[in-house]
Amino acid sequence: MCLEAYLQGQDLWEIVTGAEKELADTPNNAELRRKWKIKCGKALFALRTSIREEFIEHVREVNSPKEVWDTLKRLFSTKNIVRVQFLENELAMLTQGSLSISEYF
Template identity: 45%
Template sequence: MDLTNSIGGIEKLNNMNYDYWKSCMELYLQGQDLWEVVCGTDVAPPNNTSEGQDALRKWKIKAGKAMFMLKETIQKEMLDHIRVAKMPKEAWDAFATLFAKTNVARLQMLENEIGSITQDNMTISQYFMKVKGICNDIGQLDDESKISDARK
């Protein structure tokens, strides 16, 4: 693994590794006690009352840490998808939508990826496995979405 493409052992999100990134991030966020502010029971800030000042401060710290990790563990070209997100849950959901099986944008990304693959320094076996992996991803797109078989 190229260290410039990972943070803390988590491979940065790109067009090809959402499922892997998602599982690693979920475990990391749970281990850091940040999952609740991303997709758990604590996704909205507490009320800003005099009694809740400390709770709000703690929530903002957790949300900031979670948002930092979400932004640091993605490739720069992915940043545009979450640039306007104010809450960690918004960012997480934006990626879920972008990489959803029913999403036509996902098919477009896979088409672009398969069209730009070059063998470069890969062995024939590695090159074949990469192409096969993309084809498998295309094959796993939801059949109920409005993507024609010809396009797949």
């Protein structure tokens, strides 16, 4: 939610959702295409720098902000088994003082 708000505030959300498409490479729209590429780079930077290290591998080879967003959306959807396993592992590693979470409970 915070990342979405940030992208909207930076006028990058349309790039991420795919509503703002890449323009054809023609002499008439060279400047608009250059601006689109800059926005695309900014969106990719914002997305990649906000991802925790363990998820970077999922989007390392992806070159489109929309593909990065869709990948993250799929990873963090509530029905995602991989995400559930990741959260279970995180919970298992938690401690309360010197006690593991299972010992604490």
